[in-house]
Amino acid sequence: MKKKVIVLLGPTATGKSDLGIELAQLLDGEIISGDSVLVYQGLNIGSAKPAREEMAGIQHHMIDILTAKESFDVLTFKKKVEELIVSINAKGKMPILVGGTGLYLKAVLEDYSFLNVQENVQLRKELEEFASQYGNKALHLRLAELDKAMAEKLHYNDCFRVIRAIEIALAGENKEQASSTGQIRPDYQAWVYGLNMERSKLYARINLRVDKMLEAGLIAEVKNLLADGVSSQSQALQAIGYKQVVEYLQGEVDYDTCEYNIKQATRRFAKRQITWFKKMSYIKWLEVTEKTKMEDVAKFIAQEVGSYEEV
Structure with missing residues (x-):
């Protein structure tokens, strides 16, 4: 049914x-x-x-x-x-x-x-610390180096999604869908x-x-x-x-x-x-x-x- x-x-x-x-x-x-x-x-x-x-x-x-x-x-x-x-x-x-x-x-x-790109807790912690030390724009630049198209879609202050995008890119995938x-x-x-x-x-x-x-x-x-x-x-x-x-x-x-x-x-x-x-x-x-x-x-x-x- x-x-x-x-x-x-x-x-x-x-x-x-x-x-x-x-x-x-x-x-x-x-x-x-x-x-x-x-x-x-x-x-x-x-x-x-x-x-x-x-x-x-x-x-x-x-x-x-x-x-x-x-x-x-x-x-x-x-x-x-x-x-x-x-x-x-x-x-x-x-x-x-x-x-x-x-x-x-x-x-x-x-x-x-x-x-299915699993959450990488250690990587996220490192990226959060990087953003805290060097700023959101610097973190966004790291994403741009890995996935330029995704970086263009995300604002540099949207740290959560920027970090997730980096996580996916480093796992060898450029999209979740x-x-x-x-x-x-x-x-x-x-x-x-x-x-x-x-x-x-x-x-x-x-x-x-x-x-x-x-x-x-x-x-x-x-x-x-x-x-x-x-x-x-x-x-x-x-x-x-x-x-x-x-x-x-x-x-x-x-x-x-x-x-x-x-x-x-x-x-x-x-x-x-x-x-x-x-x-x-x-x-x-x-x-x-x-x-x-x-x-x-x-x-x-x-x-x-x-x-x-x-x-």
Whole structure:
């Protein structure tokens, strides 16, 4: 029997989380977060993590499963989500995968096979010490010598991914993704919906969301993480919003520049998300406007999918 899953994706700030909750209420579902930042405890404001009251009693998975000092990758995500889909199906409920991290979602839906380059703890320690002594740019130059194409994709301050890229390059491989069919895996019955919004309206929503995050205490949240011993070079604090606030707290930029940088980085991220999703030909796109009511969208999807017992 095929594993059943509904997937709600699209660029940031389009209303996926609200839609997921509405749909879960209609279809007796449980939500699986497909966001690579929501996994971290303490990263609440900048990740737009739903508060418990916003979850409306719906079971949410893949949220707050790691401390901000830990690392996370697509292989771990893929394994955990596949297990959750099986267990939720076994309970007679509908798993609803909600998120915007394109590679993570494609990895699950298309059953990517990956090159298995194991973590080299000693090498990572040496590279972290090198960056601490000589700076992030010097570390980035080491990657450029090994894999110029990958170095061009990564910012020198994204130390976690720069170190991982060096690790892979030294293992003799230049990429983690090995193969993908470009189609939904045959053992899944998946309904994949994408939320789309006119670009200027999307960017306006992003800017407003950043304003609200800063008003809600994003800077204080980052201060607390740093005070708790989370490294400014940790994977968690490379996330959009957190990285720019760290730069502000370290005196690299002023407040206005920090705010601008967060908005710009988020808009660019949304654009990259759209590019990723264009590769997924099986997505059914739904247009969202300011007047769109998510409960109506949820009813439309529920009618298409039918109740769990009927599919």
